[in-house]
Amino acid sequence: MTGPAEDLLRRLAPRVLGTLIRRYGDFDTCEDAVQEALLAAAVQWPDQGIPDHPATWLITVATRRLTDAHRGEVARRRRETLAAALTPVDELVSPAPGRDGGTGVDDTLTLLFLCCHPALSPTAQTALTLRAVGGLTTAQIARAFLIPERTMGQRISRAKQRVKAAGGRFQPPSERDVADRLPVVQQVLYLIFNEGYTATSGANLQRVDLTAEAIRLTRTLHRMRPDDGESAGLLALQLLTEARHAARTGPDGMLVPLGEQDRGRWNRELIAEGIALIERTLARAPVGPYQVQAAIAAVHTEAATPDDTDWPQILGLYQLLQDLWPNPIVTLNHAIALAMVHGPQAGLDLLIPLDSDERTAGHHRLHAVRAHLLELAGEHTAAHTAYLAAARRTTSLPEQRYLSTRAARLPLPG
Structure with missing residues (x-):
């Protein structure tokens, strides 16, 4: 269907x-x-x-x-x-009138908070909510966590049993539940949006059903907690990212990277809403990872052309993000920003530790970023090899096609 x-x-x-x-x-x-x-x-x-x-x-x-x-x-x-x-x-x-106790929480968000039951570990909470609320398959969730599918299936099964054993009930979350479970709920919505924006497998680059649902739920969460900086930052990040949706693929369905997109196709309404939201939030709330990522997205969207991008500001924000939320995906993006300011070799050097990180050593993103930086450095043969390695490892057909095309376009000796 x-x-x-x-x-x-x-x-x-x-x-x-x-x-x-x-x-x-x-x-x-x-x-x-x-x-x-x-x-x-x-x-x-x-x-x-x-x-x-x-x-x-x-x-x-x-x-x-x-x-x-x-x-x-x-x-x-x-x-x-x-x-x-x-x-x-x-x-x-x-919910029927009065059923939600006046909180305005819909069934989907209530289900999400149930999945984030304190009897579960943060990883199990996130995996279960991605499965029940986001509708992601076990394989997709496993790829998001960079672990084997079988391991993730076992975690989800155990999580269901633990919720049952702990007496978890389907009811609107209390104020304490919201406060205690908020970080995991935010992480789940972040992952659901990311899976929708760049699907980890299949013939389509994007799944608008997931991005739309993530934005809807994050809006609801923001209304519940209007003073929470990270809920506002997450919503701003989603809006600013979704604003580029129409420009991310060409007429033939080919993926179009950020630097080559037709910025006239970006949704200016979403950009204005996202920028206004993050500006208000940064002025009054403690800074968190979602706010920093939203600020990075805002800098990109404010540039009229790729050459106008304020890469030194983006680099500074990635350095802050690396301190707040160190993980290999942040490092990959940090490497690109570093390369744009200090040259491709600086970015390539930052990638070296990821070769021995089991979360990224065999992941297509590491090979794709290295290929891009090698291309910028003029090392076309090495870039060709890295692009093909990335293409072999991704399970997304649009990404596979894009990476293979990039490899084919490189001028090779002889």
């Missing part, structure tokens, strides 16, 4: 899961039932058409799966299925 129906299923999945967890309380079995309902929709909707009330349809089918698996009695199954079918769709997919 592709197109609008697939997008609709992705949007509805976390809300349907939230409804079932509220009713039945068992995270693991409810997710299984929702997955079966989504599979049934993928099979039936292309032939039969999308039902008038798709959320009700999914909840009905998922409820039937639950009752078949756990309740057995024909009479009980009929009552459950009939009740789901007769419940108005608005009541099923959004």
Whole structure:
């Protein structure tokens, strides 16, 4: 299934899961039932058409799966299925008046906070919410964490069991829950957006359903905590990044790097909103990693042409980000900024420690950044080898095509 129906299923999945967890309380079995309902929709909707009330349809089918698996009695199954079918769709997919205690938290955000239960480690919290809320596959989540798929599958399975054992309930988060779980929630929304903006696998470079949902949830989070600098910074970062969406691919679907994009296609409305948001936030809140990344994105978007980019300012921001949030992906971007200010060799030298970092040693991004810097240095043969190495390692077809094309364009001796 592709197109609008697939997008609709992705949007509805976390809300349907939230409804079932509220009713039945068992995270693991409810997710299984929702997955079966989504599979049934993928099979039936292309032939039969999308039902008038798709959320009700999914909840009905998922409820039937639950009752078949756990309740057995024909009479009980009929009552459950009939009740789901007769419940108005608005009541099923959004909190009834007073149900959220006045917090305005929707089911998807409530589900996200449930997944960030304190019984889980930060890594398990993030993985579980990416699976249940973001709809990412285990393989995609594993690539985001730079670990094997099997390891990530085990973590997600254990996380579900721990939430159940700890008595986690589907209910709007308390003020204390919001404060305690906020950093993990922010990280999850950051990763969901990143997966949507540059999909780790498949034929499409971007998944607008994920970026749109991440922005929607981050807006909700920002409304909940308007004085939290990192929630505002995360929203600004997403807006400023999403503003470049239309310019990231050419007419043939080829990836267009930032320095070659048609800046006239950038969304100036999103840029204005993002810049205003980060400027207000930096003036009043303690600086955090998302705010710094938003500031970097703002510097890029304020440049009328690539040559106008204030690379010394970007370099300073990356140095600050490296202090606040040291990780290999930051180092890769730091290396590019360093190369733009002090020359490609300086950037290449910064990459050397990543060759022995198990998180990046075999990752395509390290090879891609090294290839770019080698090309800038005029070392075309080495750049050609690095581009092809990156192309072999990525599971994204648009990235693979872009990297292979870059390699083919290099002038090689003989």
